[in-house]
Amino acid sequence: MVVSVDATPQRAVLLVRISDDKAEDAAGVGRQEADGRKLGDRLGWGIAEVLVENDTSAFKRRKIKLPDGTTALRTVRPKFRTALDKLSSGERDGLLAYDLDRIARDPRDLEDLIDVVESHDPRIPVQSVTGSLRLSNDADVTMARVMVAVANKASRDTRRRVARKHVELAAEGKWNGGGFRGYGFTRKGMEIIQEEAKVIRDIAAWVLDGRSLNWIKDVLNRLKVPTVTGKPWNARSVRSVVTKPSVAGLRAHRGEIVGPGQWEAILDRATWEAVCATLAGRVRNVDLTLKRWLTGVLHCSQCHREISGAQGNGGPRYWCSTPHGGCGKIAVNAAKAEAEVERQVLDLITRPRILERLDHISRSEVTDDARRELVDDEAQLKELAGMWARKEMTLGEYREARKIIEDRVKGSRALINASAPRALRRLLAGDVRANWAALSAADKRDIVLTLVPEGYEVLPHDRSRGNPFQPERLRPEHVTSAA
Known part of the structure; x- marks a missing residue:
């Protein structure tokens, strides 16, 4: 899309970001949006879209997998990447922000923005409320690079000072006061909230009594016991509140207990250690292999959801589970x-005509060709990702080529799975x-x-026929058709 030199953006994107929203009210990004809209009105820009990065850091990096299969440290900012994609494709014709540091604190992110801005002729207009973000010429670009480098160093200095302070607080057994409020304690002073402390003690008792985390979270949700965030309880949050060292009056730093904390414990240390040992033992003894092999095979006739294996009062069963979004109206004894189903399957596959047909399917050259094509296409996807990473093609070219190959991959996999599951040849031998x-169990399924x-x-x-299966x-x- 070619834009005239004097064109004023009418489909601009306004990107707003705040790195830490402890109050969870998004007020910071709300103020940025209001100021950004005023700037757009003053410049005569039309704002077609507002992208919000609330509680998102432009400095902290995480290890991610790149398209070529390698791993690297990158900032994780999906909305920023969305803005770049839309500017690159021409869907958006300008970028507004509050300040340069709202757009980038990592030099790599800034360079990606510069690449997109300079890929168009004339350059894509970029403006900020504070005037710190302009990329209209080489001097602006150089200044932006210097300012992001300074902001990046400031963030690194802050991180170093904060890390050192946390070490000192940990050594003294003091609470650092950061992050979300820990369940059972006030945010400041680590004073016990008695209602929540009772919940923690109840959870500990249930765990030591052999109750599962899922059973506990169902009870808490049924009783409408609130969490810190207001979200429903799940197995992870139940485990978290009862295994944190703080509930035993212990101070931890970077996952290691460094000594007693300067606050009152909710659980005595012996009870806390027993709870942690019990839950750790459960994790070690978990068998993740598929047991109920009709999971994914059975469907509810009432709501049409998949029915999965569950433990009922009468033993193992398949149930349209309400915790997983089912209607709860259909259940059937698992063993029976x-x-x-085993009787029906064996009746089918032991018939001579069907045996012959299945044997032909399992040895079909069609599936062999599909396997070879699948291997070739998966190799081509990796090669394609490498070409994009080396900037041998544009993002648009990469996406178009990838879609074509991925469609072929899906077709090959569907043919292989539908025609000859991997266990079929072993079954017929x-x-x-x-x-x-x-x-x-997985092969049977x-x-x-x-x-x-x-x-x-x-x-x-x-029900008129009684309880028998x-x-x-x-x-x-x-x-x-094979059957």
């Missing part, structure tokens, strides 16, 4: 449902029934979905 019994791609719909239980409740959605 698995036995019935010899005694089918014996091989089925030796399959893992893959075989079922090869024969019944849409899975099974679970119908409601007919009703096999007809499991209705196959669609049986593959």
Whole structure:
């Protein structure tokens, strides 16, 4: 898109950012937006979009994976990247901000903005309320680079001083007072909030009584016990509030306990250590292998969601779980449902005609070709990412090429998964029934979905017939042509 030299942006983007919003009211970015809109009116710019980076640092970097597969330290700012993409594509024709340091405190981010601004002729207009951000000529660019370098050093100096102060506070057993308020304590002075302290003690008792974190969070949510942030409890937040050293009156720094804190404990140390040991033991003993192999195969006939394995009062079952967004109206005994589906599957695959057809599918040259094409396309994606990283192509060219290849990859994977799951050949090699019994739960599920791609719909239980298991409740959605 070519813009005349005298053109005034009418589709500009206003980017506002605040690095720390402890009050969580976004007032800082709100003031920046108001001032930015006034500047736009004064300049005659049309603002088409406001991008908000609330509680987002332009200095702190995280380790991320780059498109070429390597890792590097980068600032994580999705809205800033969105602004660059829209300016680069021509969707937006100008950039407004409050100040240069609202746009960049990392020289790499500034260089990316400069690249986008200078890629158009004439340059994309950039303005700020304070006048510190201008990139209309080489002198402006040089000044921006100097100012970002100074801002970056100031941030590094601040980080170093804060880190040193935290070490001193930790050594003295004092609380640093930063971040969110810790559950059970006031933000300042670390005074105990008795209502929350009782919740922590209850959680500790439940853990030591063998209750699961999910059971505990369900109880807390049902009782409408508030969290610090106001969000519902989850297993992670339950674990966090009861295992933090602060609840035992201990001061920690960088994950290490450095000594007693200068505040009262909510849990005595022996209880806290017992809770931590109990939860750590549960993590070590967790078996993450799939147990209920009809998970992803069964669907609720009422709300059409997937039904997953769950532990009920009568033992293992498949349930349309309400905590996972289901209706809660459909449940079926796990062992009996698995036995019935296994019976149907073995009945199908032991028929000579179906065995012959499945054997042909498992050895099909079509899937072999799809596998070879998949390997080639995945290699090409890596090569493409490298070309973009080396700036051998534009972002638009990279995205267009990547979409074409990714569509081919999806097609190849769908063909491979639909035609021949990896366990199919092992199943057909010899005694089918014996091989089925030796399959893992995940492999059994893959075989079922090869024969019944849409899975099974679970119908409601007919109460007029009593409690016995009703096999007809499991209705196959669609049986593959091989069957």
